Each structure stands twice: as C-alpha cells, then as structure tokens.
Amino acid sequence: MREQEELKADVLVVGAGPVGLTLAMDLAARGVKVLVAETRRHAEPPNVKCNHVAARTMEQFRRLGVAQKLRDAGLPADHPNDVVFRTSVTGIELTRIPIPCRRDRYTETEGPDAWWPTPEPPHRINQLFLEPILLEHTAALPNVRLLNRTQVGGFEQDADGVTADATDLDTGDTRRIRCRYLVGCDGGSSGVRKRIGAKLEGTAVIQRVQSTYIRAPQLRALIPGKPAWSCYSVNPRRCGTTFAIDGRETWLVHNHLNAEEPEFDSVDRDRSIREILGVGEDFDYEVISKEDWVGRRLVADRFRERRVFIAGDAAHLWVPYAGYGMNAGIADAINLSWLLAACVQGWADERILDAYQAERQPITEQVSQFAMDHAQKMIRARRAVPSDIEAPGPEGDALRAEVGREAYELNVQQFCCAGLNFGYFYTRSPIIVADGEPAPAYTMGDFTPSTVPGCRAPHLWLADGRSLYDAFGPGYTLLRFDRRVEIGALEKAAREARMPLAVLDVDAKEIPRAYRHRLVLCRADQHVAWRGDRVPADADVLVARLRGAAAA
Known part of the structure; x- marks a missing residue:
C-alpha cells in the first residue's frame, strides 16, 4: 500500500450511478473540471432498478446531447409501453393504461400519456440500458475523469475547499483529492451523508418487496393479447408487478410482501413468481439476480454541510412511485450543477448555493408523501382482492370490470404524471x-x-x-x-x-x-x-x- 499523487478538481462527485453521471455531464458542459469516484469497475453492469426516465429528465438529457441515444435503446421500438392489470401475467386482463411505444412517442396524440407539452416526453428504459449510455457519454467528456474501484473515505473542509482521502480497492493504494466542492451521489447508505451528520427522517418501512430478475424466453408467447411494459398481477394468492426488460426474454418480477410477512426469506420466492406469472411447475425460468428491497419514506434533514452536498438516494428514499426516485435525484443534480458552476466560474456569490437545499428539500419531502400515500392505497387494494376474481361467467366478468375500473383510477396518475414532471x-x-x-x-x-x-x-x-x-x-x-x-x-x-x-x-x-x-x-x-x-x-x-x- 502506498500513497499516490494528489489529484485536483473543481468538483468531486462520489458515485457514478445515473445521478452522479448526470451531475458530472452537466458540470463538464459548463467548463467545470470533475472527478467521479466509483467503487464499481468500469462498465460493471448496474442493478436492475429504475425502469422509467421522466419527461423533465429527458428535457435535460436533450440539452446534454444524450436524449436520442437513450431513445434508441431499451425495449424494441414497437413494444407497447402500456401498463396492464391482469389476474396474472398470463391471466385475464382487468384494465390497461395505454402509453405510446417509443416509435410513436413523438407523434401519438390520443390517450392519457400522449399530450405532454414538452420537446421530450417520457421514455421507458431500464437502468441496465440507461446507465451504460450515460457512462460512455460522460467518459468521453474532456473535463471529466472517472476513478473506478475507488472508495472515498474521510474528508476535511476549509475556507477554500475540501480534501478527501481515496483508496484504490484493488491495490490498497491511497491518494488525496483536493476539490472546491464535494457531492455525495453514493446511494441510500451514503457515506458522505453520514460524514456530514445529516440524518434520514420519516417512515423507515412501508413495503417489503422480493425482487427477482429472470430470463424466461417462453413467457411472452403465453401472454394473451397485446404485450405491455408493466403488468400488475391481481389475485388472492400473490400480487406483484412484472416489467418487460428487453421485450423478449428478460423480466423483473416484484413480489409485494404482505404485512404479516416481515422477512424476505419467509416467503417462497419460486412459488410467488409462478403465482405472479400464472405458470405451473413445468414452466422453466432462470434467475439472473435477486435484489430484495424495502420501500421507505425518508428525507435527509439537510442536504449540505458547507462545501459538501448530497443528492439522489443519499438525500431521499421513497417507495418507487412513477419511477420518480432516480428522476428526483437527477433533478437534484441539475438544480445543483449550475449553482456550483456559477461559483467556479466566478460570477456568483457563494450564497447562491443556499438555494439548493431551500429548493430541493421541500420538493422531495412533498414527493415522498405522494409516494407513501399511493403505496398505502396499493397495499389496501392488494388486501381487498376478491377471492372469486378469476371466476368464470357474467358475475366474474362484472367483478373484474369493477376491480379494473378501480385500478385504472388509482394508477393512471402515477403512470401519466404530467403534474409530477412539470x-x-x-x-x-x-x-x-x-x-x-x-x-x-x-x-x-x-x-x-x-x-x-x-x-x-x-x-x-x-x-x-x-x-x-x-x-x-x-x-x-x-x-x-x-x-x-x-x-x-x-x-x-x-x-x-x-x-x-x-x-x-x-x-x-x-x-x-x-x-x-x-x-x-x-x-x-x-x-x-x-x-x-x-x-x-x-x-x-x-x-x-x-x-x-x-x-x-
């Protein structure tokens, strides 16, 4: 283990997920010199998390020159982005929220998600496809240097900047990084947040979710009718959500645990997946990865300590709602970036940085409440699924129509959320x-x-x-x-x-x-x-x- 030379930058970004990469891209576009420290290896595949890029985020990606690259990736161009509610993925359809496929995204004018007053409407794309595009774009920028397999430890602040200690996770070598500002985009367990003494406040547990990324090439052929981007399975045995990842053979299955199921391992994963998909024991699928998670409603009590800031999941965590967790973090990054650049460029007073917390903290607090309220309504709806929802005949049809109407009314604003965006x-x-x-x-x-x-x-x-x-x-x-x-x-x-x-x-x-x-x-x-x-x-x-x- 040895100490390497000191590195210098205007801004040190800790974390190279979508929030950190967007912050680096925007700062670089403004002529700011950026170092990005990331514990993962270069181009290491990201987690299968976010499935949606909001319109406000796409507006910023348009400005940064990466929107079209993202439009060209993800689901096949003609794959419907609809949200469908069925008794299971292969079961009876209850209702459908129509959302244009990416081929028709700019031209479709009918439906609840087609009237967006913006040059860049939303885009459904999984983080598996999103993050590599952002990484490639960021790595090519002249003002950005990526430090992979690098762990930022302690840091000290003075009147002129921040000095951080960084360790190469492969060699154990250490180096010091000198910067004017440091931004923690290092996720929900953020070390930067902990070191500035900020605390997450709110509701620690709202929903536990067993999340499984699978490969199932035969599944699409078993799905009746028109495909969809997202399918909510509604039956008395197991409720869950399934996302089409590549539109062909990979899927992300969320199994929403019930209140009386407090432990992830207490629920049979395989059986739950089969109940959500509506397939028998003879159906073959491959588990690619597992990433169980807890839905929370937590917002940091402060987003800043002098020259050190936090953004994204480091600053706020909530139940996924309208795909807005990542998008809220990117909104943090865009809000903070131009303020930092104004100081680096010398035309703004340092007090301009007070605007970041004053503006972003109240908004994230409000959105977190929206997310929690909706999550609780969905939990109540899952508990109230009629036992005979799959019954044949006119009575079953009438019951499914009623459940479908309620599901549509409850969720259309989540997936066609112009208000949330604009x-x-x-x-x-x-x-x-x-x-x-x-x-x-x-x-x-x-x-x-x-x-x-x-x-x-x-x-x-x-x-x-x-x-x-x-x-x-x-x-x-x-x-x-x-x-x-x-x-x-x-x-x-x-x-x-x-x-x-x-x-x-x-x-x-x-x-x-x-x-x-x-x-x-x-x-x-x-x-x-x-x-x-x-x-x-x-x-x-x-x-x-x-x-x-x-x-x-």
Whole structure:
C-alpha cells in the first residue's frame, strides 16, 4: 500500500450511478473540471432498478446531447409501453393504461400519456440500458475523469475547499483529492451523508418487496393479447408487478410482501413468481439476480454541510412511485450543477448555493408523501382482492370490470404524471423573486402551466422549429415577448457583474397563455426567476439577487 499523487478538481462527485453521471455531464458542459469516484469497475453492469426516465429528465438529457441515444435503446421500438392489470401475467386482463411505444412517442396524440407539452416526453428504459449510455457519454467528456474501484473515505473542509482521502480497492493504494466542492451521489447508505451528520427522517418501512430478475424466453408467447411494459398481477394468492426488460426474454418480477410477512426469506420466492406469472411447475425460468428491497419514506434533514452536498438516494428514499426516485435525484443534480458552476466560474456569490437545499428539500419531502400515500392505497387494494376474481361467467366478468375500473383510477396518475414532471415549483428561494401571485397547486396527474417565479417555464415551439429550451443560454435567459421593451439597463447590470445573460426575442408558432408578461427571466434549469413588463429601475439589485449576492 502506498500513497499516490494528489489529484485536483473543481468538483468531486462520489458515485457514478445515473445521478452522479448526470451531475458530472452537466458540470463538464459548463467548463467545470470533475472527478467521479466509483467503487464499481468500469462498465460493471448496474442493478436492475429504475425502469422509467421522466419527461423533465429527458428535457435535460436533450440539452446534454444524450436524449436520442437513450431513445434508441431499451425495449424494441414497437413494444407497447402500456401498463396492464391482469389476474396474472398470463391471466385475464382487468384494465390497461395505454402509453405510446417509443416509435410513436413523438407523434401519438390520443390517450392519457400522449399530450405532454414538452420537446421530450417520457421514455421507458431500464437502468441496465440507461446507465451504460450515460457512462460512455460522460467518459468521453474532456473535463471529466472517472476513478473506478475507488472508495472515498474521510474528508476535511476549509475556507477554500475540501480534501478527501481515496483508496484504490484493488491495490490498497491511497491518494488525496483536493476539490472546491464535494457531492455525495453514493446511494441510500451514503457515506458522505453520514460524514456530514445529516440524518434520514420519516417512515423507515412501508413495503417489503422480493425482487427477482429472470430470463424466461417462453413467457411472452403465453401472454394473451397485446404485450405491455408493466403488468400488475391481481389475485388472492400473490400480487406483484412484472416489467418487460428487453421485450423478449428478460423480466423483473416484484413480489409485494404482505404485512404479516416481515422477512424476505419467509416467503417462497419460486412459488410467488409462478403465482405472479400464472405458470405451473413445468414452466422453466432462470434467475439472473435477486435484489430484495424495502420501500421507505425518508428525507435527509439537510442536504449540505458547507462545501459538501448530497443528492439522489443519499438525500431521499421513497417507495418507487412513477419511477420518480432516480428522476428526483437527477433533478437534484441539475438544480445543483449550475449553482456550483456559477461559483467556479466566478460570477456568483457563494450564497447562491443556499438555494439548493431551500429548493430541493421541500420538493422531495412533498414527493415522498405522494409516494407513501399511493403505496398505502396499493397495499389496501392488494388486501381487498376478491377471492372469486378469476371466476368464470357474467358475475366474474362484472367483478373484474369493477376491480379494473378501480385500478385504472388509482394508477393512471402515477403512470401519466404530467403534474409530477412539470408542476413542481420552488418557493422561499433566495434567488427567486416572488411577485405575490401563488403558483398553481402541485398534483400528480395534471398541472397548469405558469410563469409564477419558481415554476418551470412553459414550453413552446419557436417559429424556426426549435424548442424554447434549445434556445436557452448557459446562465440566465431573458425571454422578451415585445421587442419595444427596453432592456439595456438589465443587460448592463449583468455585464458589469459578469453574470451570463442571453436575450431571446420570442418568435413562436403559438405562445401559451401563461406568458402574460412581456419579460420572463429564466434560469439555467428552466425555472422562472423573475418576470415583469419592464426592467426594474434598480436592475443592479435584481442582478445581485440572481447572483446570490443579496438577501431574499
């Protein structure tokens, strides 16, 4: 064991899962030098976890130049992304939530999941396919260095940065890493979170799930009717969820344990899988891997300790809901990235970093409550499955129709969740200028586009065919809807403060009604920071606020 040379970077990212890789990609795109430390080997296959990339995440991947690579991967292009409820995977269909396949994702206009006001609607893809694409893209960036098989241990902070100790897990060699900031994207058991003294608070156990990744080439031929991306099995013997991974022969089976089954090993895995699939003892399948997990509702009491931050599962854990665990972590990364870059680039005051916890912690707390509430409703529904749900004849048909209606109403907002994607907003932020108008209510299924400061700037298509977001600058972007409005004072104040400000005179095919003001100032993460009909007389005060140099 020997000590190697000290490494230096602007930001050290601990963890190379989707959250850490997205953070590194975004920082690198802003000219920030990044080191990423990961305990796994390079290109080691990830866990079979997330199956869904939300629209807000895809909007950011579009900006980072990786969206199309992801669209081209995952399930076959024509494989339905529907969510179906059946008595078993091979049993009787109860209801179906239609979701376009990736071939039709941009063109389909019918159905609860086809109206998304965005250049990048959601994409169903398992982490097995997602993460390697993000890794390849990140590894090719000039400002990023990946340190695989590297364990970050202790670290110390001072007025100018962070010094971390890192160990090569193969050789035992140690090295020091000097950085301005450190971000822990190291998962639910985060060492970074523990070292800054942050604590997870909430509900420790909501649901236990036996999760098995299997290969079953014969299964698809046994499934009646139209295939689906996800199938919820509803029967009195065993309820579970099955995801199509490659659309041909691999599947992820979640067996939802009952309250009286507190131990994973107390439940016969093989029998449960067969009950969920609806197959007999003569059906052959191969277990590829097992990853049992506990659904929780936990949010860290703080996301930051001076120059050290946490994001993703390191900061919040909840029952998988709308696939939003990973996506919430990526939203953390996008929120934090431009703030860190602003400090590294020298145009922002360090106080701008206070916005990260002020904005992200309340949102993740709220989403965690949504997830827990839905999980509890699903638990109650599983307990109430009628014993005769598989009975033949008219009475059985009527019962299945009723259960199907209830399942649809309970779950359509989870899988067609425009509100979850676009409706969240930031309040009480030190860098958002409120104007007294409240933001529309945050709900799961629906949302009202709004330019209330803190909301996502409503999407529109420009006259030249570009998305509005394609025209945003790397810092702040001023949308001007009337060229007669004089903006020189704001441009001058931004220039003197070295704050990047792009001006976009909006020429659009159709302007959403939410744009009621002649000026809307948007941040790098596409959230509205300020709006008005004229530049304020004290434009320098507004710029100071946006730079984090003035108190809210």
